[in-house]
Amino acid sequence: MKIKRLFILALFAVIAPFSFxxxxxxxxxxxxAWVKDRTVVMQLSLGSGTRTLxxxxxxxxxxxxxxxxxxxxxxxxxxxSWIKNSxxxxxxxxxxxxxxxxxxxFGSNFGSGVLAVTLLAYRNGNFEETDTVFNSAISWDSYRGGxxxxxxxxxxxxIHEFGHTLGLDHPxxxxxxxxxxxxxxxxxxxxxxxxxxxxxxxxSIYDTGPAYKAIAGGPVLMDLSTRGTTSTGNSVLIGGFIIQGSQPVQVVVRCLAGSLASFGVSNALFDSVIELRDANNNLIASNDDWFTSNDAQTICSYRRDPPxxxxxxxxxxxxxxxxxxIVKSYSDAQQAATSGVALFEVYDLRTSSSRLGNVSTRGQVGTGDNILIGGIIVGGNTSKPVVVRALGPTLTQFGVTGVLQNPYLELRNANGNLVEANNDWQQSPEAATISADGxxxxxxxxxxxxxxxxxxxxTALVTGVGGTTGTGLIEVYDESPAP
Known part of the structure; x- marks a missing residue:
């Protein structure tokens, strides 16, 4: 990763009245430049302010x-876009x-008279990271005019430093x-x-690019996601999903890791890798750093670019x-595999009449930020019947050790209000429906x-009764008639 340093000098300059x-x-x-159509999320950590500027x-x-x-x-x-008080x-x-x-x-001294520095990291002509540091030894305010x-x-x-972030230099x-x-x-x-x-x-840089694409609505599970802890060996985060129907479906499958820190997750996975395999365990595709992919611009055009x-x-x-x-940590001879919280997501881009039928994710169920969390988006304007399950002991039949012995499942709406909760499924008022649906x-x-x-x-949340931990499986099934 190459770093280039840019800076603006704290010197007054008279600007000539003509331009080249x-x-x-x-x-x-x-x-x-950035990958076209990307949303660049700026982490603003400039203080909450104690005075009016x-x-x-x-x-x-x-x-x-x-x-x-x-x-x-x-x-x-x-x-x-931005996150204030990141x-x-x-x-x-x-x-x-x-x-x-x-x-x-970041440990290096500012030069004499330097107000601010923007550091740019890039690969193959595409920006990967930028950091802007304003010199705290300078007396600052925010104003207009002279x-x-x-x-x-x-x-x-x-404004000047963010111009560097966009790819402009000093004329x-x-x-x-x-x-x-x-x-x-x-x-x-x-x-x-x-x-x-x-x-x-x-x-000149960003006026052209792939057209932004809208995802058609419909009475489908448009987005299925699960957040959990991924480690190594049998403790990696494993997501499964089914495409129902008779036609191919275009989907975005992604893993968020480091950006979860923006939402207060303290132990987010640093560097993720995702592998996609078919029912015979054949590798279909894999990705390490999404912005290096040949499909990066298209992913951005659907506004599904990871932050x-x-x-x-x-x-x-x-x-x-x-x-x-399979979601896991990147590793090589220089970088050892790590563990942490990651988010696995599947987005149905609605390019055919087929659909995402269900998603399941196996991962470690801990406490606090380390519980297993599933996300569901129901599209369209009609209600949809679903079955949501949390399994633990059953996983021993598949050779999984250290399973969650007694899962507890909650389902909450977008406002965080409890929709339904269940400990032992046979005690559910919907037990007959669950059995009838197989x-x-x-x-x-x-x-x-x-x-x-x-x-x-x-949002579906899986925890262990009494604060117990172990490997669990969360599943979401679309129970409406298949296309």
Missing amino acids: GYVREFDNGIPL RDGFTSFNDSAVDALQTWNPHLAHLQF PVTPTEGDDEMSVIFDNKI LTPPVYDFHRVA DQAQPKQTVIAIMNSRVSDLDTLAQDDINGVT NSIESALLVTLNPGSYTA KAPPDAKESAMAPTLSPGNY
Whole structure:
């Protein structure tokens, strides 16, 4: 992973009143940019704010958001998004886009007069990670109009640094030098927003790309996901799903890992790999870092791009049948396998009349953040009957050791309200329906429910009764008539 450092100097510059043109970032003649249609998630860790800034913002995070929004209208095939007061610990090399104040650049000193530095990591011309560090030794405010040193305007410097994040370089330091009115010049000036040259620069990069695609609605399980802990050997996270119908279905199968830290998961898997296998265990496809895939732009065009560059995603067209996805840690001679929480997801892109019929995931059921969690999205405008199960003891029949002896299952709606809960499936008021559907768990201590769900988002949570732990299996079945 190659790192290039860029910086803006805290020197006043008089801008000449004519222009030659914007300048892009290059590496050995290759222009640098993000994968088209990607959503770049910026982790803003600039403090909650204890005073009102001169332009009315109550925190530097808010000023940074406005700087990002200054660029967004000019990005036809890319968008910035952000997480304010991010829980992510800023680290160089974590493939997160951190924005912070510090008196050092991840351990290195700022040069004399340097206001901020943006570090860019890229592979094969595609950005992988950016980090922006604002010099905390500088006196900062957020304002417009002429500069008032020694207090510098955070907002215009942020616009400049986020221009580097997009792939623009300093016109006034180009070879040959460009004399241009631009926020992207290396020296801060009275210019406090984008100039036409800056806009021309980003539109030249992101004005073209694959068209964004909408996923057709319908009374189907449009998204099935499971979050759990993956480790090594028999303790990897294993997801299974079935395509029902007579026609091939195009799906996105992905694994989120490091980006879960943005949602407060403290022990997220650092670097994920996903393998997809058919019913005969033949490898269909695998992926390590999704943004290096030939399908990366298409995945982005469906807005299914993972937030972190070293997460995994596959775009595949599958015939009806059963499939297994294995989620595990990346490892090689230099990087040992690790364990952590990961999220396995399958998205039906609705390209045919066939559908996702069910999903199941086997993983470690712990406590706290380490329980097994399944996600369901019911599309369309009609209710859908489903069966949700949590198995444990039955897994011993398949050679699994250390199983969860007594699973407990909860189903909650998008607001977190309890829809239904079950300990032993035979005690469920829907036990007769579960049996009639052929979905009765083999062991009486296992859990199951058969609700009819209105369109919307749902979460199923599997824990162990009494705080017990072990390997468990969560399953979601679509019980409506198959296509």
